[in-house]
Amino acid sequence: xxNSFGVVKKAKRNMIAGTINKFVVMLCPFITRTIVQRVxxxxxxxxxxxxxxxxxxxxxSEMGISSAIVYCMYKPVAEGDTKAVNAILNFYxxxxxxxxxxxxxxxxxxxxxxPRLITGSVPEGINITLLYLIxxxxxxxxxxxxxxxxxxxxxxxxxxxxxxxNTLVTLFFTVLRVAVLFLTKSYIYYIALIPLLTIxxxxxxxxxxxxxxxxxxxxxxNVPSSQIAELKKQVAGTxxxxxxxxxxxxxxxxxxxxxxxxxxxxIYNNYYYILSAVITMLxxxxxxxxGGIGNHVATRSKDENFNELKRVDxxxxxxxxxxxxxxxxxxxxxxxxxxxxxxxxxxxAVVLFVVYFYLLKLGDMRSMYADTSGLFWVSKWRALGESxxxxxxxxxxxxxxxxxxIITATIISLFFCNYIWSVQITFKHYFKRSAGEFYLYxxxxxxxxxxxxxxxxxxxxGVSFLFSGKVIVLCIRxxxxxxxxxxxxxxxxxxxxxxxxxxxxxIKR
Numbered sequence: 001x002x003n004s005f006g007v008v009k010k011a012k013r014n015m016i017a018g019t020i021n022k023f024v025v026m027l028c029p030f031i032t033r034t035i036v037q038r039v040x041x042x043x044x045x046x047x048x049x050x051x052x053x054x055x056x057x058x059x060x061s062e063m064g065i066s067s068a069i070v071y072c073m074y075k076p077v078a079e080g081d082t083k084a085v086n087a088i089l090n091f092y093x094x095x096x097x098x099x100x101x102x103x104x105x106x107x108x109x110x111x112x113x114x115p116r117l118i119t120g121s122v123p124e125g126i127n128i129t130l131l132y133l134i135x136x137x138x139x140x141x142x143x144x145x146x147x148x149x150x151x152x153x154x155x156x157x158x159x160x161x162x163x164x165x166n167t168l169v170t171l172f173f174t175v176l177r178v179a180v181l182f183l184t185k186s187y188i189y190y191i192a193l194i195p196l197l198t199i200x201x202x203x204x205x206x207x208x209x210x211x212x213x214x215x216x217x218x219x220x221x222n223v224p225s226s227q228i229a230e231l232k233k234q235v236a237g238t239x240x241x242x243x244x245x246x247x248x249x250x251x252x253x254x255x256x257x258x259x260x261x262x263x264x265x266x267i268y269n270n271y272y273y274i275l276s277a278v279i280t281m282l283x284x285x286x287x288x289x290x291g292g293i294g295n296h297v298a299t300r301s302k303d304e305n306f307n308e309l310k311r312v313d314x315x316x317x318x319x320x321x322x323x324x325x326x327x328x329x330x331x332x333x334x335x336x337x338x339x340x341x342x343x344x345x346x347x348x349a350v351v352l353f354v355v356y357f358y359l360l361k362l363g364d365m366r367s368m369y370a371d372t373s374g375l376f377w378v379s380k381w382r383a384l385g386e387s388x389x390x391x392x393x394x395x396x397x398x399x400x401x402x403x404x405x406i407i408t409a410t411i412i413s414l415f416f417c418n419y420i421w422s423v424q425i426t427f428k429h430y431f432k433r434s435a436g437e438f439y440l441y442x443x444x445x446x447x448x449x450x451x452x453x454x455x456x457x458x459x460x461x462g463v464s465f466l467f468s469g470k471v472i473v474l475c476i477r478x479x480x481x482x483x484x485x486x487x488x489x490x491x492x493x494x495x496x497x498x499x500x501x502x503x504x505x506x507i508k509r
Contacts (some may be wrong), residue, residue: 017160046262053250087221100143145202320361321449386417
């Protein structure tokens with residue numbers, strides 16, 4: 001009982017600290033992007049998006065390793081096996097340093113090709129190579145400092161330590177970077193603070209972890225060869241599952257810069273930033289459900305879990321539909337206030353972004369059953385297929401249709417590879433049944449979502465016709481987006497079994 005109480009206490013502490021951290025991590029880039037655009041211009045935001053995207057792709061070699069290390073640490077940490085934990089940590093430190101060298105080498109190899117990734121002019125007086133080297137140094141430095149200690153925090157259920165540290169450091173450096181930008185108007189000085197933030201973060205990680213876990217944070221000993229084989233398997237599975245998600249927006253940003261220029265890259269990423277913020281908020285729902293779903297996959301029949309999938313998917317699709325409605329009704333009024341008319345995309349692009357968002361969310365609940373049943377390796381060709389499809393379509397459609405082509409390319413790869421193909425894999429290898437019933441089920445609720453979205457949008461158009469103030473229009477539209485969809489959802493669903501079930505589930509939680 002005492003142990004269960006301790007787990008619950010740690011979970012609550014982690015959740016509170018994590019929620020605060022997510023809010024800060026979302027808010028601070030919003031503030032800095034606004035100030036950079038107002039003080040020195042949109043092209044600098046485009047450079048930030050381009051270089052961040054390049055280095056995200058280069059850092060793919062790291063994906064999966066942290067998760068695999070945490071997975072392998074759970075048992076020795078729970079058993080108090082200090083020697084085993086130290087050996088895993090020692091192995092992780094060596095691997096991280098090898099990755100750092102690989103990323104540094106690949107990053108330097110890209111320097112001659114940088115001009116080809118930028119269409120049009122660059123900000124006057126900016127040394128692109130120097131700027132890129134600062135970004136590269138920032139990416140590489142963590143591999144050689146103390147980032148390898150972070151799995152200890154997660155394995156010991158003390159993610160609050162990491163969240164609190166990240167919150168404080170992010171807040172402090174956001175204030176510092178904004179002050180430097182206002183005082184110097186220099187983007188180089190502004191960016192030069194990023195590696196300082198990373199170094200500070202790493203030193204604080206080392207101090208916090210070594211103070212909290214003095215015996216566990218010593219790198220010593222060797223991991224048995226049998227355990228290294230298990231680590232490789234876990235790394236491969238996690239790498240495949242994360243590959244598409246990480247490259248998706250990064251490739252889009254790179255192609256936007258290469259074909260359309262830095263200013264449009266900044267505008268594209270402003271819209272994507274709002275999209276990712278909504279995705280982050282919805283992740284709270286999936287995070288709260290995945291533990292229970294994992295337990296049910298292990299203890300219940302496939303038929304029971306299929307029925308459960310339909311119920312939780314009903315709730316999630318309703319939330320995703322409501323978020324889609326809010327996005328299509330509020331995107332442009334918000335962007336008009338935030339960045340101004342000159343930093344807005346046409347309405348067609350907004351519709352494409354909303355379709356992009358909804359397709360991304362369409363498979364979230366189903367994917368949790370795939371993940372908890374260990375279908376990572378089975379999905380390897382699907383993951384590779386989506387990445388290749390996205391790359392080829394980004395190049396071809398981006399060249400022909402510009403920003404519309406690039407977003408459409410992502411939508412096509414999402415629909416056929418991330419949705420259709422993934423559903424087939426999950427139903428073939430886990431549920432052991434035809435996916436037809438699930439497709440029809442999602443189509444029915446998606447059509448309802450589309451109808452609610454259209455009705456709400458028409459009412460919001462009327463609001464814009466009646467009122468002229470930007471802030472007033474945004475506020476009234478926001479109220480409409482809350483009231484109208486809720487009334488329509490209640491009208492459509494109030495007598496259905498899924499609605500009654502989800503209502504009880506939400507009240508319980």
